[in-house]
Amino acid sequence: RLKEFLKKEVDLELSTLPDFEERVIDFSEVEQVMNSINTIPAPCAPVINPQAPNAATGTSLRVCWGLFSDDTVEYYQLCYKPVSSDRHSNEQAEYTLKVKETYCTITNLLPNTQYEFWVTAFNASGISPPSERAVYVTAPSPPIIKPTKIRSCENAALVCWESRDINPVDSYIVEL
Numbered sequence: 001r002l003k004e005f006l007k008k009e010v011d012l013e014l015s016t017l018p019d020f021e022e023r024v025i026d027f028s029e030v031e032q033v034m035n036s037i038n039t040i041p042a043p044c045a046p047v048i049n050p051q052a053p054n055a056a057t058g059t060s061l062r063v064c065w066g067l068f069s070d071d072t073v074e075y076y077q078l079c080y081k082p083v084s085s086d087r088h089s090n091e092q093a094e095y096t097l098k099v100k101e102t103y104c105t106i107t108n109l110l111p112n113t114q115y116e117f118w119v120t121a122f123n124a125s126g127i128s129p130p131s132e133r134a135v136y137v138t139a140p141s142p143p144i145i146k147p148t149k150i151r152s153c154e155n156a157a158l159v160c161w162e163s164r165d166i167n168p169v170d171s172y173i174v175e176l
Contacts, residue, residue, distance in 0.1 A: 042126035043071035046119045051136040058111035058141045064103040065119050073121045083114035111141035140169045
């Protein structure tokens, strides 16, 4: 029986529902969507500017930076820490701010103190490498005039003051 069955030609045509016969799938819409996706690369490292004149007070600093390219950036992350001459300066507290612009004014700083700043850029694709680090310095705090030591005569005056700053001050301007 098996021998006779194998000698017969068997038609193995599969029957399908009419919905699936000669169906062509159109991928043109998918292709349009895929072509419309604009992939953006992660941004390049920002460039931090050196400290500008008059960008510091005794307790604040204005830090500015930019990009060499026209990268898409959603926001920046500005990091800073006080510069220390101690060996344990890596243990200094680091502060981080999320910033939308290419500048930021940092407040509540110590007078006549150096701070190290660096910045990174973020977008949907990722994070940039950090910028080079830049050192900014806050202005010295105003000196305290010692009224008990003021002496004067017809052609001269002696005014004494003391600085509240830990770091040495380069010079003072006395205004009359």
